[in-house]
Amino acid sequence: MSATSNGEIPFLDLPAQHWPLKGELMQVLSDALDRAAFIGGSAVAAFEKEFARFLGCTFAVGVANGTDALRLALIAMGVGPGSRVVTVPNTFIATTEAISQTGALFDFIDVDPATCLMDPNHLEDYLKAAFNIRPKEHRPSVIIPVHLYGQCADMDSILMLARQYGLFVLEDAAQAHGATYKGRRAGTMGDAAAFSFYPGKNLGACGDAGAVTTDNGAIADKVRVLRDHGQRAKYQHELEGCNSRLDAVQAGVLRVKLRYLSAWNEKRRAIATFYDTTLASINWVRPVAVLPYNISCYHLYVIHVSGRDALRSHLQEKKIRTGLHYPIPLHLQQCYAHLNHKMGSFPHAERSASELLSLPMFPELGLERAQVVVNAIKDFGPSNASA
Numbered sequence: 001m002s003a004t005s006n007g008e009i010p011f012l013d014l015p016a017q018h019w020p021l022k023g024e025l026m027q028v029l030s031d032a033l034d035r036a037a038f039i040g041g042s043a044v045a046a047f048e049k050e051f052a053r054f055l056g057c058t059f060a061v062g063v064a065n066g067t068d069a070l071r072l073a074l075i076a077m078g079v080g081p082g083s084r085v086v087t088v089p090n091t092f093i094a095t096t097e098a099i100s101q102t103g104a105l106f107d108f109i110d111v112d113p114a115t116c117l118m119d120p121n122h123l124e125d126y127l128k129a130a131f132n133i134r135p136k137e138h139r140p141s142v143i144i145p146v147h148l149y150g151q152c153a154d155m156d157s158i159l160m161l162a163r164q165y166g167l168f169v170l171e172d173a174a175q176a177h178g179a180t181y182k183g184r185r186a187g188t189m190g191d192a193a194a195f196s197f198y199p200g201k202n203l204g205a206c207g208d209a210g211a212v213t214t215d216n217g218a219i220a221d222k223v224r225v226l227r228d229h230g231q232r233a234k235y236q237h238e239l240e241g242c243n244s245r246l247d248a249v250q251a252g253v254l255r256v257k258l259r260y261l262s263a264w265n266e267k268r269r270a271i272a273t274f275y276d277t278t279l280a281s282i283n284w285v286r287p288v289a290v291l292p293y294n295i296s297c298y299h300l301y302v303i304h305v306s307g308r309d310a311l312r313s314h315l316q317e318k319k320i321r322t323g324l325h326y327p328i329p330l331h332l333q334q335c336y337a338h339l340n341h342k343m344g345s346f347p348h349a350e351r352s353a354s355e356l357l358s359l360p361m362f363p364e365l366g367l368e369r370a371q372v373v374v375n376a377i378k379d380f381g382p383s384n385a386s387a
Helices: 014-035 042-055 066-076 094-101 120-132 155-165 217-227 248-279 308-317 334-339 347-355 366-380
Strands: 059-063 084-087 105-108 168-172 192-196 210-214 231-233 301-304 356-359
Touching: 014 248, 042 059, 042 210, 042 248, 059 066, 059 217, 066 094, 066 168, 066 192, 066 210, 066 217, 084 094, 084 120, 094 105, 120 155, 155 168, 210 217, 217 231, 248 301, 248 366, 308 356, 308 366, 347 356
Parallel strands: 084 105, 168 192
Antiparallel strands: 059 210, 192 210, 301 356
């Protein structure tokens, strides 16, 4: 069953994913009802173990959502009032919300114009200035590279700089479930990583959920305590934590879907390869570049195109839905006006925000409908694209 019987090509089709799994997913709910096991317990522990094994890391700690995964990981790294974190402006606001919610401040650096990922050259320039020129309070303690659209940032370069300056690295892996960098999976390279299991992710729950992954036992332990009101044993609070527990039903859903994730990612890659091949002849379309040592999980398939809004309207008329990730970079958002950034502060991120378009991408899309998308783009024509 699919929500697309009217001939529309959706940007994402979750009913098409869930329909074949309905029996397994309903069994998860039935088991939870029979045992009245809704918070924590064996389902959560089993998912944490299975997800850690899938990634190849030591610990996975389930939390309520991806934003909490970032926030609790930062707190476990010692981030709080007086701290500073560096990240990129072309990400969902959860990345910076999590920093602000610890009481810390954040700085932005610009991105590579081809990949839209954190640029290690800009990072190096920022760190040199922060540690050699600026006052001590402007020095960061954590770097958050964002694995955007399904591919990993240049982690070797980022980790080298982190070691040089004595910084933690927290991977924002919310869009990178199953992506690899030089054979290592996203979520296994930094000091810790944060995953979101929002329903539309490659590995999505039927509601909100998240996880922190790490090889650092102290970070994992701190997150476990923080997520459950700061208690290790009931009514014994070591510190003031919060309520960010992964519930058992969502853990059960994720256990079911995890078994299919690798196959789903392979289907995404096949669609991406088809897009790459068929769009190559359109000289006014430029797909976001994938680094040669990356294997993307293609959470999104994103193209650069001038006249982006006109193309999006054209595709809408053809009943083809698209997405924008993200049309206003964070440094230009109203909520961050107090940071006094202006247009031109991060030109690569700004240009990307004006010309990036996310095409339909989900495992059930298939090559036939992907061809319809490509044909519609070709029909639009270069004169319209440059308008």
